Amino acid sequence: MATVLIVDDSKYLRLMISKILKKRGYDVVAEAETGSDAIEKYRQHMPNIVTMDIVMPKMNGLIAMKEILTLNPKANIVVVTALGHEPLVRQALKIGARDFVIKPFKVDQLVQAVENTLI
Secondary structure: OOEEEEEOOOHHHHHHHHHHHHHOOOEEEEEEOOHHHHHHHHHHHOOOEEEEOOOOOOOOHHHHHHHHHHHOOOOEEEEEEEOOOHHHHHHHHHHOOOEEEEEOOOHHHHHHHHHHHOO
């Protein structure tokens, strides 16, 4: 069973993503609402997959991604961000994100993106 860290400043979205992935058999080991919290939770749990929001207070997802990829260059990161942030998605893919989903997303889009990272 693949482990997941969910990173988003919206508690509602963290809960929604968690429910979707748990229903599909993933083990959600931690959640974070800031980039710095995400790095710390990644260190603690070393999950197989990270779903990463980009626009968050304090430290954004791009900086957090760079740090996580420094800890583990093979980290599987799926960017989950709002419509209108396409330039940030391109930047995230350059940094090393494996896939992305634009909010609002359909359940199948999220699941497919997560599954793509494990191939």
